[in-house]
Amino acid sequence: MSxxxxxxxxxxxxxxxxVSFKVxxxxxxxxxxxxxxxxxxxxNKLGLLSVKEGCGRGECGSCVVIMNGKLxxxxxxxxxxxxxxxxxxxxxxxxxxxxxxxxxALLDTYSMQCGFCFPxxxxxxxYLLDKNxxxxxxxxxxxxxxxxxxxxxxxxxxxxxxxxxKYIKEGKVFFDESEVLR
Amino acid sequence: MSTIPEYxxxxxEVFEKxxxxxxxxxxxxxxxxxxxxxxxxxxxFTADFTRLYSNLVYVHSVRTKYAHARIKSIDVSExxxxxxxxxxxTAKDIPGINDVGYVIPDQPLIADRxxxxxxxxxxxxxxxxxxxxxEAGELIxxxxxxxxxxxxxxxxxxxxxxxxxxxTLVHDERGSDILVHYKIRRxxxxxxxxxxxxxxxxxxxxxxxxxxxxxPEASIAIPEPDGSVTVIASTQCPFDVRKAVAxxxxxTLNKVRIxxxxxxxxxxxxxxxxxxxxxKAALAAVLTGRPALAVHTREESIIGHSKRHPMIAWYRHAxxxxxxxxxxxxxxxxxxxxxxxxxxxxxxxxxxHATGPYKVQSARVDVVRVYTNNVYAGAFRGxxxxxxxxxxxxxxxxxxxxxxxxxxxxxLKNILRVGDETVHGQKLTExxxxxxxxxxxxxxxxxNWFELRRRYSEITGPVRxxxxxxxxxHGNSIGVEGADYSSVTLIIxxxxxxxxxxxxxxxxxxxxxxxxxxxxxxxxxxxSYFKIENPDTSATPDAGPTVASRATVMGGAATVxxxxxxxxxxxxxxxxxxxCDPDDVVIRAPDVYCSSDPSRRTRWADVVEQSFWxxxxxxxxxYYRAPRALWDEETGQGAPxxxxxxxxxxxxxxxxxxxxxxxxxxxxxxxDIGKVINRMGAELNAEGGAIQALGYALMEExxxxxxxxxxxxxxxxxxxxxxxxxxxIIPLWVEAKYRKGPLGAKGxxxxxxxxxxxxxxxxxxxxxxxxxxxLPITPERVYMLLKNKQKT
Numbered sequence: 001m002s003x004x005x006x007x008x009x010x011x012x013x014x015x016x017x018x019v020s021f022k023v024x025x026x027x028x029x030x031x032x033x034x035x036x037x038x039x040x041x042x043x044n045k046l047g048l049l050s051v052k053e054g055c056g057r058g059e060c061g062s063c064v065v066i067m068n069g070k071l072x073x074x075x076x077x078x079x080x081x082x083x084x085x086x087x088x089x090x091x092x093x094x095x096x097x098x099x100x101x102x103x104x105a106l107l108d109t110y111s112m113q114c115g116f117c118f119p120x121x122x123x124x125x126x127y128l129l130d131k132n133x134x135x136x137x138x139x140x141x142x143x144x145x146x147x148x149x150x151x152x153x154x155x156x157x158x159x160x161x162x163x164x165x166k167y168i169k170e171g172k173v174f175f176d177e178s179e180v181l182r
Numbered sequence: 183m184s185t186i187p188e189y190x191x192x193x194x195e196v197f198e199k200x201x202x203x204x205x206x207x208x209x210x211x212x213x214x215x216x217x218x219x220x221x222x223x224x225x226x227f228t229a230d231f232t233r234l235y236s237n238l239v240y241v242h243s244v245r246t247k248y249a250h251a252r253i254k255s256i257d258v259s260e261x262x263x264x265x266x267x268x269x270x271x272t273a274k275d276i277p278g279i280n281d282v283g284y285v286i287p288d289q290p291l292i293a294d295r296x297x298x299x300x301x302x303x304x305x306x307x308x309x310x311x312x313x314x315x316x317e318a319g320e321l322i323x324x325x326x327x328x329x330x331x332x333x334x335x336x337x338x339x340x341x342x343x344x345x346x347x348x349x350t351l352v353h354d355e356r357g358s359d360i361l362v363h364y365k366i367r368r369x370x371x372x373x374x375x376x377x378x379x380x381x382x383x384x385x386x387x388x389x390x391x392x393x394x395x396x397x398p399e400a401s402i403a404i405p406e407p408d409g410s411v412t413v414i415a416s417t418q419c420p421f422d423v424r425k426a427v428a429x430x431x432x433x434t435l436n437k438v439r440i441x442x443x444x445x446x447x448x449x450x451x452x453x454x455x456x457x458x459x460x461x462k463a464a465l466a467a468v469l470t471g472r473p474a475l476a477v478h479t480r481e482e483s484i485i486g487h488s489k490r491h492p493m494i495a496w497y498r499h500a501x502x503x504x505x506x507x508x509x510x511x512x513x514x515x516x517x518x519x520x521x522x523x524x525x526x527x528x529x530x531x532x533x534x535h536a537t538g539p540y541k542v543q544s545a546r547v548d549v550v551r552v553y554t555n556n557v558y559a560g561a562f563r564g565x566x567x568x569x570x571x572x573x574x575x576x577x578x579x580x581x582x583x584x585x586x587x588x589x590x591x592x593x594l595k596n597i598l599r600v601g602d603e604t605v606h607g608q609k610l611t612e613x614x615x616x617x618x619x620x621x622x623x624x625x626x627x628x629x630n631w632f633e634l635r636r637r638y639s640e641i642t643g644p645v646r647x648x649x650x651x652x653x654x655x656h657g658n659s660i661g662v663e664g665a666d667y668s669s670v671t672l673i674i675x676x677x678x679x680x681x682x683x684x685x686x687x688x689x690x691x692x693x694x695x696x697x698x699x700x701x702x703x704x705x706x707x708x709x710s711y712f713k714i715e716n717p718d719t720s721a722t723p724d725a726g727p728t729v730a731s732r733a734t735v736m737g738g739a740a741t742v743x744x745x746x747x748x749x750x751x752x753x754x755x756x757x758x759x760x761x762c763d764p765d766d767v768v769i770r771a772p773d774v775y776c777s778s779d780p781s782r783r784t785r786w787a788d789v790v791e792q793s794f795w796x797x798x799x800x801x802x803x804x805y806y807r808a809p810r811a812l813w814d815e816e817t818g819q820g821a822p823x824x825x826x827x828x829x830x831x832x833x834x835x836x837x838x839x840x841x842x843x844x845x846x847x848x849x850x851x852x853x854d855i856g857k858v859i860n861r862m863g864a865e866l867n868a869e870g871g872a873i874q875a876l877g878y879a880l881m882e883e884x885x886x887x888x889x890x891x892x893x894x895x896x897x898x899x900x901x902x903x904x905x906x907x908x909x910x911i912i913p914l915w916v917e918a919k920y921r922k923g924p925l926g927a928k929g930x931x932x933x934x935x936x937x938x939x940x941x942x943x944x945x946x947x948x949x950x951x952x953x954x955x956x957l958p959i960t961p962e963r964v965y966m967l968l969k970n971k972q973k974t
Contacts, residue, residue: 011313012265035313049230050223052446054396055480059897062396090223103221110211110862113870114690115220116227116396116446144905148897150394150447151690152870154905177218 011035021082023048024092032079039063039074041082042089050090050119054148061120061147065089071127090119093126098174102126105163107180111156117149125161134165189743189806190922196704196742197921206770207702208925209858212709214695216444216688225444228400228416228477235402235473239268241466242315243482244305244322246297249333249555249890250352251326253296258305264318268470271306275469278432282461284422284454284560288353289521291430291461297326298352299520299555300891301486308466308474331555331890335517338552341385341496344513352520352553359553361518361525364533366818368605369544374509378500382580386497386573387956389883390517391490393562394902395689397446399487400477401460403467410437411464417456418448418687419727420717426457427464438464442717445689449874450561450932452689453729454523455487484895488523488560489884491516491551493532493569499577505587505595509544510537510605514570516551516559523560525551527663532566534606534822538574539618539655540596542605547818555890561729563871563935567656568878572957575652575940579947588635589651589944590626597622597653598828606813608821615928617854617918618828622653624914625852629832638948646837650944652937653830657823658920658929659732659808666808666824668736669723672701672744674800678771678787680707682714682741685725686733691931692863693733697741699859700924704745705752706769707786723803731827731929734859736806738924744804755793759784809922825920827933828854831872831941837949839968842961844880844946846909849938854916856928864930868913871934877903879939880958 016031023046030045039056042048042065051074054062058073065074066088094100099107102125106112121144128135128143135143140161149157167173219225232238258270273280273294283289293302305322309315330350332338338359339346352359375381402414411431417423420440428438440460445452459476466474478486493516500509514532518525529551536547582592600616603609610616626632631649638647660666670684682701688694698712715722725737753764760767760783762776775783793800812820832850837843849872858864881901885893894900919926939957947954952967 010265010317011311043230044233047233049226049233052227052397053229054398054446055897057480057896057898060396060480094222099218099221107213107217107221110213110865112214112217112220112862113692113866114396114445114447115216115225116444118220119223122221122223141905146904148394148396148902148904150396150449150874150902151866152873152903152908153866154873154903154908155869155911156866157905180213180217 017080019080019083021085021087023087024089034080036079037075038077038079038082041079042074048089048091052116052119054116061124062117064120064123066123066127071124090122094174097177099177099180101167101173102160102164104175104180105160105167108163109156109160111153111160113151113153117147121147121149121157125164128161129165129168133168135161192743192746193739193806193922193924196746197926200925201919205703207699207709209861211861212699214692215698215713227397227444227446228402228414231402231414231443232475238473238475239308239310239466239470240312240315241462241474241476242307242312242319243303243462244307244319246293246300246302246304248297248326248328249300250329250331251297252329253293253304254325254327256304257323260321261307261318264321266311266314267307267309267318269308269466271308271465271469276430276465278430281429282426282457283521284457284523285526286522291458299557301557306462306466308470331888333554333556333886333888333890335515335552335554336494338554339515339550341494341513341515344548344550352555361522361551361553362529363548363550364530364818365816366533366536366545366547366605367816368819371509371511371544371546374544375500378508379503380581380584381498381500382577382584383498384577384580384955386495386576388493388569388572389957390492390557390559391562391878391882392484392884392900393449393451394897395447395449395451398478398480398483399455399459401463402473402475403463404473405467405471410439411467412439412441413460413464414441414443415456415460416445416452417442418452418689418729419456420687420719421685421724422727423456423460424719427460430461431464431468439718439720442687445687448689449563450565450729451487453561453727480897481895484900485557485892488558490562491518491528491559491566491569495570495573497573497577499581501581501585505585505592507540507542507596510542512536512547514549516549517554517556518551519554519556519558521558523558525559528561528566530663531657532570533818534657535567535655536570537605538571539598539653539828541598541602545605556886557884557892563874564932565730567654568875568936568939571652571654571937572940572943575937575944576954579944590622590631593651593653594622598655606822607819613921614825615854615856615918615920615926616828617916618653618655620916621828621830621852621854624916625651625830625832625850628912628914629834629850631832634834644838644840646839646949647835648837648945648947648949649832649834650941650948651830651832652940652944654933654937655826655828656933656936658735658825658827660730661811661823662813666736667806668725668732668740669803669805670697670725670737670740670744671723671801671803672748674748674790676790676794678711678790680712682712683722684737685717685722686737687717687728688714691867692860693737693931696734696860696863697737700738700741701745704742704749707771711771731931731933734927735923735929736808738859738927739806740804742924743806744802748802751798752789752793755796755798756784756789759789759792824922825928827928827930829933829937831937833941833945835942835945835949837946837964839950842964844959844964846876846942848910848912850912850914852914852916853930853933854918855930856920856923857917857926858915859925859927865913867930867934869911872911872938873903873908875935875938876907876942878957879942881960883958
């Protein structure tokens with residue numbers, strides 16, 4: 001028998017804390033528990049369901065977002081840490097009805113399998129291209145090394161990031177969704 | 183019942199009609215119907231529905247502390263009183279039958295009498311806050327009487343005699359821990375062995391492999407006003423989940439509804455564990471009257487769901503001087519862990535394929551699957567075949583070496599071609615589509631085999647190079663495992679768009695999109711008109727499980743039947759509008775015209791509208807059941823599968839003999855999958871299967887300690903390939919068409935995994951000139967191989 005649960009303060013006893021930050025360009029204010037993960041707050045309180053939980057330990061890359069210009073695993077980030085920050089999730093990378101060049105390139109390269117890792121892969125690719133608009137294959141492999149895709153679309157990701165880089169250099173950052181499905 | 187069903191005739195008629203035609207959609211690159219929702223991150227996976235239910239409760243599983251113990255008592259009083267806890271559920275609270283075994287009833291949902299592995303559940307705690315549920319779980323007191331833990335299958339059975347050894351039974355209620363024993367008996371094995379010129383033998387081992395699909399298991403159950411329950415579930419087999427939930431709750435099947443949203447990977451792993459997870463959620467929902475979420479953490483997923491069966495196998499191959507294979511003997515032990523899961527079937531597939539895609543005159547094969555206290559083993563892409571392929575293909579290389587032949591030369595001497603009999607006495611004909619030789623030639627040519635094999639053999643120094651080949655065949659669909667049927671409903675809507683309803687599920691593999699392409703081709707309507715509905719046991723027809731690479735072959739055949747009948751009716755309506763013969767009608771939506779006079783034309787939408795007003799049904803149900811497979815239990819003779827997918831893999835590797843690290847440079851995959859239906863899906867499976875198998879070859883292994891605990895239950899200790907591990911993969915295709923398949927297609931999901939690890943192993947053996955007998959080929963194992971070689 002274990003006494004661990006009985007001897008420490010219960011999760012029940014924590015009070016809410018108010019946190020304000022900007023997500024996808026919009027100011028938000030949410031009440032959170034001090035132990036709550038940013039992942040759960042983005043998903044359950046703000047409805048940003050593109051942020052996926054694959055492992056909860058920062059090992060798979062499914063939940064990464066860009067926070068203050070850095071790529072972070074939201075499963076290892078407490079929501080209170082988001083105070084005053086600017087966060088970008090997949091929902092915010094292209095306007096309604098449009099696809100970002102990375103999304104377009106992933107479809108052009110026929111890379112879709114189950115799609116669960118895609119939000120993380122797209123955010124990691126965006127983070128890479130923001131810093132390095134013309135990455136080499138090795139640089140792409142380094143940048144996406146933290147994103148596990150068990151279906152194994154990795155080779156397509158390399159092609160897609162290169163293609164997206166080309167699109168962006170040509171000034172084509174956004175595409176109409178209707179251009180893709182014919 | 184002696185008449186040939188209409189659906190056979192339709193599938194064959196359609197094959198004949200299209201076999202020489204150029205396809206508009208089939209075999210081409212197309213964007214799936216769910217592309218936009220997935221690329222935008224909007225596709226809803228099971229756990230994403232959490233937000234829809236404001237009064238949701240969480241179900242936490244309290245798992246055993248011992249891998250093998252009797253349960254003397256359970257006290258949940260403290261946990262039940264804990265603030266925030268709504269309900270604690272133990273075995274005695276189950277209204278129906280406490281069992282979630284997939285094939286046989288050997289697996290309690292909640293352990294009552296004893297625990298058999300470290301993932302067994304002893305109680306469920308239901309609370310509004312998942313952290314509170316977990317906290318309360320720690321207050322549950324279970325009195326255990328620990329039993330000896332068995333983690334080595336050779337403590338259960340002897341490899342050479344296959345006799346059960348005295349031990350503390352994992353399943354004492356069964357009286358034996360040998361679940362199944364399958365056999366092949368062909369020819370006079372003793373005589374063949376005596377008269378052979380050369381023999382090679384060895385013992386081969388393969389590990390537990392984890393599916394590691396990115397979406398962990400999840401279910402949300404919603405209690406309905408009429409006493410029924412709806413479950414949103416991450417599963418490959420909604421109708422099997424329905425059966426399991428109904429059994430646990432004591433409900434009739436029509437009172438359980440399973441809905442499958444987007445699924446984040448399966449690979450065979452989301453067959454049986456989905457039953458357990460759905461049943462947990464359903465139980466909590468029914469007992470609390472509130473929507474309930476059961477979701478596994480990654481660690482729970484790894485310790486609590488099925489794995490690829492580990493294998494220990496002894497093989498002996500015998501051949502004549504000219505390389506003709508004359509006899510194969512094998513004793514194969516598969517570790518099934520604590521429960522049967524798919525265990526009655528996996529060893530059967532291993533047995534069928536136990537001698538590889540070769541002509542074997544004499545064979546004696548015995549395969550047993552035993553219970554241990556390890557995490558249970560079940561279905562995983564390949565289903566028993568990759569394990570025996572590893573052993574067989576290593577043996578073939580040893581034999582080639584012994585005979586002084588090139589490995590390709592030896593294989594070509596013995597491979598199955600049209601007119602040959604398999605080891606089961608099944609005669610392969612043109613009708614099956616047998617493209618193995620062509621696959622071998624393509625892989626050999628593309629990889630520059632003969633040149634590199636010679637050149638790599640001469641390399642010295644710290645980095646060695648190797649090139650290896652492995653072949654396989656893979657029986658399509660489920661064979662004699664059960665009723666092999668599938669079904670779809672095609673619905674043309676009033677605006678001309680098309681809906682497909684089927685119980686087959688999409689979990690990344692793309693096969694249901696293949697159904698849309700088949701229907702598009704036959705109806706003459708572009709794929710962009712199609713939508714595939716989510717599987718829903720209250721709306722989509724029971725199509726059998728989405729397993730065994732059967733969705734394209736079986737579901738595709740059912741789609742052919744439905745599309746053929748619809749097209750026939752629509753041609754008649756169009757003929758009525760256009761005034762030409764029904765056979766003269768061309769549908770190329772949005773246009774419809776007469777082939778003999780294209781100026782006589784109308785619109786697809788008009789044909790649909792006319793059909794509606796004429797009372798011509800715009801919906802059609804398609805059903806297909808595979809011809810019965812044959813198998814003699816004593817001799818393994820018969821015709822175990824309807825047809826076979828074939829393949830040849832060549833791997834090119836570097837081995838650093840100072841660090842033991844293996845780097846795969848290139849993998850050439852030549853597959854005969856009959857007619858390629860979904861080009862994108864086929865290519866992605868070829869790549870994805872190869873990558874998963876690269877992990878199996880080099881790094882993946884679930885390790886149990888001697889107490890039966892999993893030593894590496896997360897993704898930082900259980901390694902899967904990342905983008906940095908991936909070599910160049912060159913997919914090559916052979917299309918030896920299966921005439922009774924939809925447009926000539928054969929299955930491909932599992933075959934894409936099958937022989938890649940064996941090819942890598944053969945390449946490593948070539949590079950280091952040592953006998954690789956165990957997977958994964960970690961740096962430590964390479965080091966030991968080199969060290970042992972120095973000794974001898």
